[in-house]
Amino acid sequence: MRKLLFCILCGLIVIPNAMALDLSLDEAIEKIVAESNDVKAADANIKKAKAQLKAVNANRWMSIDGTVSYMNLVDPVRPFSSDGIRIPSEIGAMLATTPLQGALDKLPDNIFSAGVQITQPIYTFGKIGHAVDAVHDAIDMSQSAKDLTLREVKYAAANLYWTAKMTDEIVAASQRNLNNAKSAKKKLTSAGRANRSNLIKIESDIATKEVGLSDAKFNRDTAYNMLKIMAGIDESEEVVLTDNFPDKFEPLNVGKLESNPEWDVYQKQIKMYESNAKSKRSGALPTLAAIGSYSYYAMGTNGGNMFDKTGSQSAYWGLGLQMPLFSGGLHSANATIEAMNAENARQELYKSQKLKTQEYNTAVNKYKHLCDDLGQLNKAYDLAQKAYDVSEKRFAAGQTSAIELSDVSGALYQMDMTLLNAKYNILMSKESVKKLGE
16 A cells, blocks of 8 residues: 555656756757747848838829719809709800700700720839849848848747756756755754854854755746746746767858858848839839820710710820929939948948958857867866865864855855856857847
């Protein structure tokens, strides 16, 4: 019976761990990218730019406008009369002796008209062509902006992952530090009558390290919750980070920074503004178009007899040349504005090239510098561990005080944190290199 209960208890303990979500660095990055609002906004900007291309290209094709109207003429003197309109008596007396007398008895007061007009641009001297080029550049710019956003999001995702993993390691180190203090107290009390000052010192260390462990667990839970939120994982779900801090790091095989998505954005932006400037400048040039029109008119004394006879029709086709004569310098001013926008973007490009190159070189040098120091840090950690082991044995033999043991234990813990922080910085330096120059 006891064996059965023990098995059930073990099962209850193991099952939650078995149901935990294993999460590697690549999987975390993939999830965070899929959840990123910045990436979704970048996709929307690409679609918006492509829609603008359709809008600009629409100016290349013919435009067809149709009009339909119906009018019922009203006698201003008797607006509510059903007799329609009447000719003033003075004019009627003048026309009474003319052949028009019969036709003027009732004038048609119902008029229907319909028409269609077609305009097909033939040559716009660059107004449409340069505008289309500008939108193509805007599409390229939005795609480069998405690439830049993806790199930023991936870097942030890696930072979240390694930060959470670092908190795991800090919790483990804090737990070891606390266990060492408890073990020292146990050895002190089990040896007989303990020195009161040593006992007080150890108990103080235990209380302090328990607080440190509690803080480490709080920071770990906070880091994990942030990672879950950004990755779209339920906060109640247990997550196990499967990637660990490496013990060794390979040299980076990188060269000089030749390109960067931010530079691509500025370069496309410059081209876009320059094309816009050409399009604005072309506004002062003529527009040649083919034109055509068809119109139909019908009239009658009432709505029922408007179409008793064939209505009047007219149509034409030809060429039209629209020539701006004076605009007060509007086209030149708009072109200058776009040209200055291009110049501003060019200066931003030069500044970005300087800053990003320096940032990239710093990240590469920092990676190499930290990797060179890592070997010495490992040796320092091993020596700190040996110093603690020696001090612990001397303390157990009553050859040293709790103060010395506490100092050595604190040095070991600090060395543990220093080594962990160095590994974190190496990994993030590598991510910085990938973000800037991959």
